[in-house]
Amino acid sequence: MSQEQGWAAPRAEGPVSGRITVPGSKSISNRALILAAIADGPSHLTGLLAARDTTLMRTALTSLGVAIADTGSTVTVTPGSLKGPASVDCGLAGTVMRFVPPVAALADGVVEFDGDEYARERPMGVILDALRALGVQIEDGGTGRMPYSVSGTGSVRGGTVTLDASGSSQFVSALLLAGARYDEGVDIRHDGKPVPSQPHLDMSVAMLRERGVQVDDSEPNRWVVAPGPIRALDSAIEPDLSNAAPFLAAAVLTGGEVTVTGWPEHTTQPGGQLPEIFTRFGAEASWTPDGLTVRGTGRVTGADLDLSQVGELSPVIAAVAAFADGPSYLRGIAHLRNHETDRLAALENEFNALGGDVTQTADGLEIRPKPLQGGLFATYHDHRMAHAAAVVGLLVDGLLIENIGTTAKTLPAFPELWSGLVS
Numbered sequence: 197m198s199q200e201q202g203w204a205a206p207r208a209e210g211p212v213s214g215r216i217t218v219p220g221s222k223s224i225s226n227r228a229l230i231l232a233a234i235a236d237g238p239s240h241l242t243g244l245l246a247a248r249d250t251t252l253m254r255t256a257l258t259s260l261g262v263a264i265a266d267t268g269s270t271v272t273v274t275p276g277s278l279k280g281p282a283s284v285d286c287g288l289a290g291t292v293m294r295f296v297p298p299v300a301a302l303a304d305g306v307v308e309f310d311g312d313e314y315a316r317e318r319p320m321g322v323i324l325d326a327l328r329a330l331g332v333q334i335e336d337g338g339t340g341r342m343p344y345s346v347s348g349t350g351s352v353r354g355g356t357v358t359l360d361a362s363g364s365s366q367f368v369s370a371l372l373l374a375g376a377r378y379d380e381g382v383d384i385r386h387d388g389k390p391v392p393s394q395p396h397l398d399m400s401v402a403m404l405r406e407r408g409v410q411v412d413d414s415e416p417n418r419w420v421v422a423p424g425p426i427r428a429l430d431s432a433i434e435p436d437l438s439n440a441a442p443f444l445a446a447a448v449l450t451g452g453e454v455t456v457t458g459w460p461e462h463t464t465q466p467g468g469q470l471p472e473i474f475t476r477f478g479a480e481a482s483w484t485p486d487g488l489t490v491r492g493t494g495r496v497t498g499a500d501l502d503l504s505q506v507g508e509l510s511p512v513i514a515a516v517a518a519f520a521d522g523p524s525y526l527r528g529i530a531h532l533r534n535h536e537t538d539r540l541a542a543l544e545n546e547f548n549a550l551g552g553d554v555t556q557t558a559d560g561l562e563i564r565p566k567p568l569q570g571g572l573f574a575t576y577h578d579h580r581m582a583h584a585a586a587v588v589g590l591l592v593d594g595l596l597i598e599n600i601g602t603t604a605k606t607l608p609a610f611p612e613l614w615s616g617l618v619s
């Protein structure tokens with residue numbers, strides 16, 4: 197098959213071993229940009245991710261009146277008075293479509309939001325209704341989806357709001373990040389099934405506290421942000437540990453040894469749980485001053501895992517599970533149906549098209565390993581589907597990845613980094 201039909205995933209000829217440096221975390225980068233944009237002075241950010249999601253965030257904030265400048269590897273964000281009219285392209289970035297509207301509400305003027313075709317499928321109603329309850333005027337044609345517009349008056353009343361964030365932690369993070377700048381702050385109460393992705397909530401709270409914002413999250417399902425300034429802060433962005441997952445998975449599956457440099461000692465990133473997760477599949481993990489090393493032991497065991505807190509790791513974990521010596525059960529991830537694509541359906545389809553045996557359950561996946569054959573692995577504009585496909589390609593002849601370019605969402609260098617490690 198030709199390149200247009202797919203990117204030929206490199207096959208591992210033996211144990212995959214090496215050292216890899218992954219760029220900055222998408223989630224920390226986009227939070228740092230938002231917080232710097234509404235801070236009380238300029239912030240200097242180093243290690244900021246340069247990828248589609250962060251470019252979209254930078255463009256969105258710039259269009260609202262924030263100055264963002266690159267000097268070498270430092271990005272300086274200088275807040276300005278936020279103004280519409282503006283139009284924001286969210287692409288397929290959850291962090292842009294959910295985190296920017298609460299900031300746009302602080303602008304004076306109308307801000308319109310749209311994005312990729314599939315972005316219109318991603319739920320927005322919860323955050324739009326929450327903003328309405330806090331005093332913001334929003335038009336969405338009654339759809340609870342994109343496109344929508346936020347008509348700001350230069351300030352937001354804020355106060356108490358009850359929402360159901362079981363579909364995405366981003367609904368809570370969005371209000372947390374801007375809430376200090378609302379007149380009454382914000383008191384967010386969750387009412388519904390459990391909120392997923394606690395590490396991402398912890399990340400939002402920690403980054404606010406680092407900037408002097410008072411956040412009380414001592415009561416379950418409630419977050420209270422006191423009104424006040426957000427202090428400007430110079431900070432270094434951690435490497436993206438979720439994007440490290442496929443590289444570490446290569447060691448797990450091939451009996452190799454991969455080191456990810458600069459692995460933070462403490463982190464709120466969900467990827468911080470990868471050492472424990474890969475250990476559950478039979479691998480070994482160790483920390484050195486250089487970073488985290490994962491070593492495959494030659495044996496990959498099936499695992500029963502609740503991934504509700506670390507949902508974004510699921511596609512790569514599913515790919516590892518597909519080569520285990522027994523079935524795996526990935527639970528607690530119904531909300532992945534609202535990610536870049538319906539990830540449960542996408543993983544079921546693509547593994548089964550290669551001869552696999554994967555079944556969706558109400559809240560996850562059952563994966564019964566079977567020999568897989570080559571073919572075209574569709575990626576549904578989902579960077580993590582492409583990562584999963586690359587992991588499969590290590591052990592399957594003739595695996596072609598459709599639209600490898602979709603990895604540019606968070607890691608544009610993925611094809612080169614992957615080829616460099618595997619070949």
Ligand SMILES: O=C(O)C1=C[C@@H](OP(=O)(O)O)[C@@H](O)[C@H](O)C1
Nearest residue numbers: 223364365366392393396507508
């Ligand atoms: O706040 C964030 O940066 C994110 C939160 C999570 O969203 P969900 O809670 O919707 O899974 C995660 O999956 C996404 O990749 C990034």
Ligand SMILES: C=C(OP(=O)(O)O)C(=O)O
Nearest residue numbers: 288289290291508535536
């Ligand atoms: C769910 C993800 O992204 P987003 O920030 O677009 O929600 C992800 O990166 O796995």
